[in-house]
Amino acid sequence: MFDSILIANRGEIAARIIRTCKSIGVRTVAVYSEADASAPHVAAADEAVEIGPAHVTKSYLNQEAVLQAAADHDVDAIHPGYGLMSENPEFVRAVEDAGLVFIGPRPEVMELMGDKARARAFAEEAGVPVVPGSDGPVENADEAKKIAESLGYPVLVKASAGGGGIGMNLAANEKKLEKAIKTSIRRAESAFGDPTFYIEKYVENPRHVEIQVLADNDGHAVHFFERECSVQRRHQKVIEEAPSPASTRFDGLRDRMTKAALALVEASEYTNAGTVEFIVSPDGEFYFIEMNTRLQVEHPVTEMITGEDLVAWQLRIAAGESLSLAQEDLSIDGSAIECRIYAENPDKRFMPAPGNITEWIEPTGDGIRVDSGVTANTKVTPYYDPLIAKVIAHGESRMQAIERMKKALNEMTIGELTTNVPMHLAVLSKEQFVDGHVHTGWLETEYS
Numbered sequence: 001m002f003d004s005i006l007i008a009n010r011g012e013i014a015a016r017i018i019r020t021c022k023s024i025g026v027r028t029v030a031v032y033s034e035a036d037a038s039a040p041h042v043a044a045a046d047e048a049v050e051i052g053p054a055h056v057t058k059s060y061l062n063q064e065a066v067l068q069a070a071a072d073h074d075v076d077a078i079h080p081g082y083g084l085m086s087e088n089p090e091f092v093r094a095v096e097d098a099g100l101v102f103i104g105p106r107p108e109v110m111e112l113m114g115d116k117a118r119a120r121a122f123a124e125e126a127g128v129p130v131v132p133g134s135d136g137p138v139e140n141a142d143e144a145k146k147i148a149e150s151l152g153y154p155v156l157v158k159a160s161a162g163g164g165g166i167g168m169n170l171a172a173n174e175k176k177l178e179k180a181i182k183t184s185i186r187r188a189e190s191a192f193g194d195p196t197f198y199i200e201k202y203v204e205n206p207r208h209v210e211i212q213v214l215a216d217n218d219g220h221a222v223h224f225f226e227r228e229c230s231v232q233r234r235h236q237k238v239i240e241e242a243p244s245p246a247s248t249r250f251d252g253l254r255d256r257m258t259k260a261a262l263a264l265v266e267a268s269e270y271t272n273a274g275t276v277e278f279i280v281s282p283d284g285e286f287y288f289i290e291m292n293t294r295l296q297v298e299h300p301v302t303e304m305i306t307g308e309d310l311v312a313w314q315l316r317i318a319a320g321e322s323l324s325l326a327q328e329d330l331s332i333d334g335s336a337i338e339c340r341i342y343a344e345n346p347d348k349r350f351m352p353a354p355g356n357i358t359e360w361i362e363p364t365g366d367g368i369r370v371d372s373g374v375t376a377n378t379k380v381t382p383y384y385d386p387l388i389a390k391v392i393a394h395g396e397s398r399m400q401a402i403e404r405m406k407k408a409l410n411e412m413t414i415g416e417l418t419t420n421v422p423m424h425l426a427v428l429s430k431e432q433f434v435d436g437h438v439h440t441g442w443l444e445t446e447y448s
Helices: 011-024 040-044 061-073 089-097 108-112 116-125 142-153 172-194 253-269 299-306 310-318 400-412 421-429 442-446
Strands: 006-007 028-034 045-050 077-079 155-159 168-171 199-200 207-215 220-231 236-242 271-281 286-292 335-342 366-374 387-395
Touching: 006 011, 011 028, 011 040, 011 310, 011 366, 011 387, 028 040, 028 061, 045 061, 045 236, 045 442, 077 142, 077 310, 089 108, 108 116, 108 253, 108 286, 116 199, 116 253, 142 155, 142 172, 142 199, 155 172, 168 172, 172 199, 207 236, 207 310, 207 335, 220 253, 220 299, 220 442, 236 271, 236 299, 236 421, 253 271, 253 286, 271 310, 299 310, 299 335, 299 387, 335 400, 387 400, 400 421, 421 442
Parallel strands: 006 028, 006 077, 028 045
Antiparallel strands: 155 168, 155 199, 207 220, 207 271, 220 236, 236 335, 271 286, 335 387, 366 387
């Protein structure tokens, strides 16, 4: 195991990684921007170093500053968390060139899976179902129109790079296709520096269901069952749960999806933690959409139903240990739900709502876990993602998890900051959610 690691991230995920490191005796070094000098993850780490101004490109995305901090503090490895540089193969190579271990997959696999058009073609070759669409990137608007006509509208224009729904736009007809292409190119160029796009047939009212996987350097891989992530706004998840209600609605769905996910892991020679994401149509057919080559925001619901610490496994695998888990060692214990707490206003199209937290009281109780990146007197700035915490509730049944979550959110106190907590409470009481009848567009129809 490593003696020490640097965490190239901030907020709740940095604090969460530090928590596991403390439990297994690994020294931690945190990095922070000027704006995050008093952040909880800074105080929680064994050491912390300032790496630049508030703007993310001058601090958390500054590879040279992060690597210099690692060199100055004599660490063995770097954990990227999620977002930021977690899926940047150039950063992985820079870490390795510095003689350090990157806690994640190899850069070649990251490049393959990070390019959604390439990943889609690779998945199809591996026998994994994919949504009908273009064979790789689309060169121009004229080609896009021909492909869309052959598929039939509506279609999705999707950026090849990045994630989080950025560069994904729906086109219901040819006129809207032109606008969707321009918007996808502009946003993808701005966010990822890559304007490449491809086209897929739009599957109406799908669920978003994903499979958590782990693989070691010896080719041994296991899955940790599925997560349902259909409650989304702007193609970004806000409520996740494990297992998925769909797994009991469609016979054999879990078995088919987990086999497909592991087939992709085997074909790509993937290592460390990853998530294979699918959409599930209303008739129970599933299709590969992408693979996230990192830890996911929603990983706690998987940990709650399996009793496994995914961050600890990431560290062990990166340190060269074999995955001692067999698939039959893993089982599902009850149900878990996660609510992402954002500083945003759902009544104003989920716009970010930065401000000062004057009071912060986290809920407690049976089956409740809170992963937070703030405390009282924290200033939520406009510089970063407005996610401030995640509340996770576990129960023997899905209904018990829902009731425990509602109780926890009602007990949570966040002084004078606008958040989406009231929205979560409303969603948790809606009949469609309680019955498990939601899809990826459902939330925005409720808050349009």
